[in-house]
Amino acid sequence: MSLKAFKRALWVYHLNTGSCNGCDIEILAVLTPRYDAERFGIKLVGSPRHADVLLVTGPVVRQMVTRVERIYQQTPDPKLVMVVGNCGAEGDVFHESYNLAGPIDQIIPVDVYVPGCPPRPEAIIHGVAMAWVKLEKLAKQEVV
Amino acid sequence: MTFILESGYAFWNPLIWIIVFIVIMIVVYFFRRRGQKGYKKDTDQTQIFLCGEEVPEAGERHIRVGNIYWGFFETLKEYYEQILRPHTGIINDYILWFVAITAISVIVLLVAGLG
Numbered sequence: 001m002s003l004k005a006f007k008r009a010l011w012v013y014h015l016n017t018g019s020c021n022g023c024d025i026e027i028l029a030v031l032t033p034r035y036d037a038e039r040f041g042i043k044l045v046g047s048p049r050h051a052d053v054l055l056v057t058g059p060v061v062r063q064m065v066t067r068v069e070r071i072y073q074q075t076p077d078p079k080l081v082m083v084v085g086n087c088g089a090e091g092d093v094f095h096e097s098y099n100l101a102g103p104i105d106q107i108i109p110v111d112v113y114v115p116g117c118p119p120r121p122e123a124i125i126h127g128v129a130m131a132w133v134k135l136e137k138l139a140k141q142e143v144v
Numbered sequence: 145m146t147f148i149l150e151s152g153y154a155f156w157n158p159l160i161w162i163i164v165f166i167v168i169m170i171v172v173y174f175f176r177r178r179g180q181k182g183y184k185k186d187t188d189q190t191q192i193f194l195c196g197e198e199v200p201e202a203g204e205r206h207i208r209v210g211n212i213y214w215g216f217f218e219t220l221k222e223y224y225e226q227i228l229r230p231h232t233g234i235i236n237d238y239i240l241w242f243v244a245i246t247a248i249s250v251i252v253l254l255v256a257g258l259g
Contacts, residue, residue: 049183050180066196070188070198073188074188074193076184078182
C-alpha cells in the first residue's frame with residue numbers, strides 16, 4: 001500500500017446508530033495499547049467536520065435516520081463510510097424489525113463493511129486500512 | 145514627524161500598532177491557508193455540528209446572557225410572579241396605581257397631621 005495523494009493522518013468519526021455497544025467496545029479496544037491504532041495515524045475525532053471516515057455501528061433505528069443523513073452531509077469530501085458489525089451491514093438479529101430504517105447502506109452509501117458480532121479489533125484495523133486505500137484513490141482523483 | 149505620543153511612563157505610536165496589526169493578519173492568513181479546503185459552501189458541511197441535530201437559527205442557539213441569573217429567578221420565582229401581575233403594560237393601570245397610592249399617602253399624612 002503506497003500512500004501518495006492522501007498524506008495526512010486518517011481521522012475517524014464514530015457514529016452509533018442504535019448498536020448494542022458490542023462493536024463500540026471493540027472499536028475502543030483498537031485504541032488501547034494492545035492494538036494502538038494511533039501509531040498508524042488513525043485517530044477518533046469528536047466531530048464529523050474533522051473526519052475523513054465515518055465509522056458507523058448499529059442497525060439504524062428510525063430516530064437516527066435524519067441524524068445519520070445530516071452527519072454524512074456534514075463530513076467534508078473526500079469521505080468514506082465504514083460499517084462495523086453485522087447489525088449495520090444487514091440488520092443481524094434485528095433484521096426487518098419494525099423500528100429499524102437500516103441497514104446503513106439504505107440510508108447513506110457505504111464503502112467498507114467489517115462483518116462480525118462483534119468483529120475482532122484486527123478486522124476493524126484491516127477495514128480502516130482498506131478505507132484508507134480507497135480514500136487514497138479518491139484523493140488522487142481530486143488532485144488530478 | 146514621529147507620531148509618538150509620550151506620557152512619561154509609556155508611549156503611543158500608531159505606526160507600531162499598524163505594523164503589529166499587519167503581522168497578526170499575516171499570521172492569521174498563514175494558519176487559515178493551511179486549513180481544510182474540502183468544505184463545500186452553502187451545504188451542511190459548513191454548518192455547526194450538534195450531534196446530528198438540526199442547527200437552529202443563530203439567535204436561537206446561543207445561550208442568552210440572562211441565563212446567568214437563572215438561580216436568582218428560580219429562587220425568587222414566587223416573588224416575581226406576584227410583582228409581574230400588576231405590571232400589565234397598560235398606562236391606565238399605572239395611572240390608577242399612581243392615583244391610588246397618592247390618595248393613600250394623602251390620607252396617611254392627614255391622619256398623621258391631625259394626630
